[in-house]
Amino acid sequence: MSSKLKETFNTPEATPPAPAALAAKVRTLAPSMTRSMQRVAEAVAGDPAGCAALTVTGLAERTGTSEATVVRTSRLLGYPGYRDLRLALAALAAQQAAGRAPAVTADIAVDDPIADVVTKLAQEEQQCLADTAAGLDTAQLEAAVAALAAARRIDVYGVGASSLVGQDLVQKLLRIGLIAHAHADPHLAVTNAVQLHSGDVALAITHSGRTTDVIEPLRVAFEHGATTVAITGRPDGEVAQYADLVLTTSTARESELRPAAMSSRTSQLLVVDCLFIGVAQRTYEAAAPALAASYEALAHRHDPRPGPR
Amino acid sequence: MSSKLKETFNTPEATPPAPAALAAKVRTLAPSMTRSMQRVAEAVAGDPAGCAALTVTGLAERTGTSEATVVRTSRLLGYPGYRDLRLALAALAAQQAAGRAPAVTADIAVDDPIADVVTKLAQEEQQCLADTAAGLDTAQLEAAVAALAAARRIDVYGVGASSLVGQDLVQKLLRIGLIAHAHADPHLAVTNAVQLHSGDVALAITHSGRTTDVIEPLRVAFEHGATTVAITGRPDGEVAQYADLVLTTSTARESELRPAAMSSRTSQLLVVDCLFIGVAQRTYEAAAPALAASYEALAHRHDPRPGPR
DNA sequence: CCTGGCGCCGAAAATACCTTTCAGTAGTGA
DNA sequence: TCACTACTGAAAGGTATTTTCGGCGCCAGG
Numbered sequence: 001m002s003s004k005l006k007e008t009f010n011t012p013e014a015t016p017p018a019p020a021a022l023a024a025k026v027r028t029l030a031p032s033m034t035r036s037m038q039r040v041a042e043a044v045a046g047d048p049a050g051c052a053a054l055t056v057t058g059l060a061e062r063t064g065t066s067e068a069t070v071v072r073t074s075r076l077l078g079y080p081g082y083r084d085l086r087l088a089l090a091a092l093a094a095q096q097a098a099g100r101a102p103a104v105t106a107d108i109a110v111d112d113p114i115a116d117v118v119t120k121l122a123q124e125e126q127q128c129l130a131d132t133a134a135g136l137d138t139a140q141l142e143a144a145v146a147a148l149a150a151a152r153r154i155d156v157y158g159v160g161a162s163s164l165v166g167q168d169l170v171q172k173l174l175r176i177g178l179i180a181h182a183h184a185d186p187h188l189a190v191t192n193a194v195q196l197h198s199g200d201v202a203l204a205i206t207h208s209g210r211t212t213d214v215i216e217p218l219r220v221a222f223e224h225g226a227t228t229v230a231i232t233g234r235p236d237g238e239v240a241q242y243a244d245l246v247l248t249t250s251t252a253r254e255s256e257l258r259p260a261a262m263s264s265r266t267s268q269l270l271v272v273d274c275l276f277i278g279v280a281q282r283t284y285e286a287a288a289p290a291l292a293a294s295y296e297a298l299a300h301r302h303d304p305r306p307g308p309r
Numbered sequence: 310m311s312s313k314l315k316e317t318f319n320t321p322e323a324t325p326p327a328p329a330a331l332a333a334k335v336r337t338l339a340p341s342m343t344r345s346m347q348r349v350a351e352a353v354a355g356d357p358a359g360c361a362a363l364t365v366t367g368l369a370e371r372t373g374t375s376e377a378t379v380v381r382t383s384r385l386l387g388y389p390g391y392r393d394l395r396l397a398l399a400a401l402a403a404q405q406a407a408g409r410a411p412a413v414t415a416d417i418a419v420d421d422p423i424a425d426v427v428t429k430l431a432q433e434e435q436q437c438l439a440d441t442a443a444g445l446d447t448a449q450l451e452a453a454v455a456a457l458a459a460a461r462r463i464d465v466y467g468v469g470a471s472s473l474v475g476q477d478l479v480q481k482l483l484r485i486g487l488i489a490h491a492h493a494d495p496h497l498a499v500t501n502a503v504q505l506h507s508g509d510v511a512l513a514i515t516h517s518g519r520t521t522d523v524i525e526p527l528r529v530a531f532e533h534g535a536t537t538v539a540i541t542g543r544p545d546g547e548v549a550q551y552a553d554l555v556l557t558t559s560t561a562r563e564s565e566l567r568p569a570a571m572s573s574r575t576s577q578l579l580v581v582d583c584l585f586i587g588v589a590q591r592t593y594e595a596a597a598p599a600l601a602a603s604y605e606a607l608a609h610r611h612d613p614r615p616g617p618r
Numbered sequence: 619c620c621t622g623g624c625g626c627c628g629a630a631a632a633t634a635c636c637t638t639t640c641a642g643t644a645g646t647g648a
Numbered sequence: 649t650c651a652c653t654a655c656t657g658a659a660a661g662g663t664a665t666t667t668t669c670g671g672c673g674c675c676a677g678g
Contacts, residue, residue: 034626052396056665066628071666082665083635087361087399094400095407108586110593114454115447117590118583122442125579126435133431138424145423161480164473168574171470262582265477269578270434273571274427277417281426284419343655365636375657380637391636392664 022048022092025077033076036065040073044085049093056082125266131250132267136274144245145278147227148173151201154180155221157189157214158205165231165268166205172276176287186213193220200226207249207264209237218242231271233264247271330443331357331401333559334386337444341545342385345374349382353394358402365391433561434575440559441576445583453512453554454587456536457482460510463489464530466498466523467514474540474577475514481585485596495522502529509535516558516573518546527551540580542573556580 026045030038040063044051051059056067059082063070074085108120148154154173158166163184173180183189196202202221206214209232222228222242230243233251240246249267280287335354339347349372353360360368365376368391372379383394417429457463463482467475472493482489492498505511511530515523518541531537531551539552542560549555558576589596 036627055663057663060628067665068628068667069626072627087396090396090399091403094403098404098407110590112590114451114583114587117586118442118445118447118450121582121586122438122579125582126438129431129435129438133427136427138427141427142423161477164477164480168470168473171473265578266575269574270431273430273434274423277426277430278423281419281421345656364634369657376636377638377657378655381656 022077022088029076033073036063036069037073037076039063040065040070041077044073044077044089048089048096052086052089052093124263128250128263128266129270132270135248135250136271137246137248140245140247141271141274141278144229144247145275145282147201147229147245148178148203148275149279149282150199151178151227152199153196154178154201154203155189155192155196155217155226156180156182156203156205157217158182159184159186159211159213161265162205162207162211162214162268165265165272166203168269169203169272169276172272173279175290176276176280176283177290178279178283183217186216189213189217190220193217193226194224196221196224196226198225198227201229202226203229203231204239204243205231205268206237206239207233207251207268209234209239211239215239215242231268233267247275330440330559331386331397333440333444337542337557337560338385338545340543342382345372345378346382346385348372349374349379350386353382353386353398357398357405361395361398361402433572437559437561437572437575438579440561441579444557444559445580446555446557449554449556450580450583450587453538453556454584454591456510456538456554457487457512457584458588458591459508460487460536461508462505463487463510463512464498464501464505464526464535465489465491465512465514466495466526467491468493468495468520468522470574471514471516471520471523471577474574474581475512477578478512478581478585481581482588485585485589485592487588487592492526495525498522498526499529502526502535503533505530505533505535507534507536510538511535512538512540513548513552514540514577515546515548516542516560516577518543518548520548524548524551540577542576556584 023045026041030041033041040059043059043063051062054062056070060067060070071082074080074082077085079085079088108117112120154170156166156170158164163182166182166184170180170182181192183192193202200221202218204214204218209230215238218228218230218239219242222244227245228243229245229247230239231247231249232239233249234240235246235248249264249271251264251267332354335350339350342350349368352368352372360371363371365379369376369379380391383389383391386394388394388397417426421429463479465475465479467473472491475491475493479489479491490501492501502511509530511527513523513527518539524547527537527539527548528551531553536554537552538554538556539548540556540558541548542558543549544555544557558573558580561572561576
């Protein structure tokens, strides 16, 4: 018709608005824009994240224009209104942020802000898990699981940080009804290792593969006929000489602030978890009720008052 | 402040809301939600892209609830209102589309071959790390680090699996010259907590946030004026009542074979590592030589023979 | 130089959407 | 059974967005 009843601009596209091609679209359409609209478009393309945080009024103010102009620009860019442009802006900002994320693989520095520390640490440990999973010999793992599941008795050796990993494994094995002991004291470990024989399992955890305090008891167990397993980052290390089965953990590069113990622990725990689940699968008939029972028993520790929940 | 003039819910975090940790946060907070809110949270976590396209009214209708409930849920998730949740949703959808999708891994089954167990476990733990990192409140973390670095004495409480995490932290802190103790015995923990006062730090680790054995000593320390920190998966749990600072760990879904303890441990260890590195940064002058010294001391344990190497 | 036409622009009205209040209802413990 | 608490949605109350509408400046022609 002749009169314009509504300022509905010839929306250049009937298609649903673009996701990330926004900057390009701004460039394409800029020549056909009026001065004020260009200012808005420029602001939007230049700082999507910042603009996404603004209301219509805010953006108008920031660009020295009016709300109406902001809405008009949104329309021209292919969105029904500012509300939708804003959503697209938030999405764009997120994509940009995600693209930049992998850049933080750098080492953790002394002056890193705490937020970077969190990100870097999480990424390094994730990498460490992936490496370990990729490098784990499933045949050896399978054999270790079989030995554990059938064992009369299980002794675990670890000192320092590895001691905690050993305790973790033992805690879990006990929960599904196996007989397991963790030894942190090398003397007692050796003393007990003498008791082991065929059908028992001895498991040593050492990142360096050279920890004498852990190798000794494993050697004794080995010589007494027990099945010996080593979880180590050095499959060629001394500990491997006395191990029937070797499970290799990954060795992440360590830095000044991040001692090797940190990544080796992550790696070791993954192996330990795999062992546990493997054993639980194989002894499922017995393990399932045992797990349920121990869970139930703990539930009452939360709240001293008796009764359900 | 007797009457509640406004329905302002105790927003669990004062920090700006999370970007991509939304699914994790939903899981974390779901237990503390009412039925209607759970429906909303579920819809939001299940279809971020779809929900981002809806208005409050639309989402309320889709979930069979009211606008008020939608807003309440948004608040609980840490956003000022629905508008902001919607923006975050759009951002999340964009990230997922960009390939960063959390990739829902299937549950570990009883008859999974061991190779699958390794893969799935590694993936779940990686996801757990990512969730935790994304959900960590850096302001609280920063404050906790500052408190630890300046502490006269540090007591750590944890029982069961969390006990090992506590020991891990203490081992590390000791290595850089801080005075720290891990308590697994609740009675001794309380006895010692009485000794704490302003300038000391008490740190409790409990996934459920309801472990009485851990809450008690923390409460005592809190009442004696110590700075109290909680590492928990339930920031709304009882333990938070006595914690000056709360560090939230992520809650992965647990299955029959994979008890909650497993993923909570991964999560807790990441937090603990972050604390440690933060403290090491702040006390670098003292920490660096201490780390080097303890490393040196250990080197001689590998090989009993004296001399270099 | 003046005048009319044209299109850009923003103030303010109109609308849509979001937030808050409030009262009804169901569930819970005494 | 009754009192009490907590959850919930309808509707009132506010903001943010969209639309309308008139002013203003630029330009061409008189």
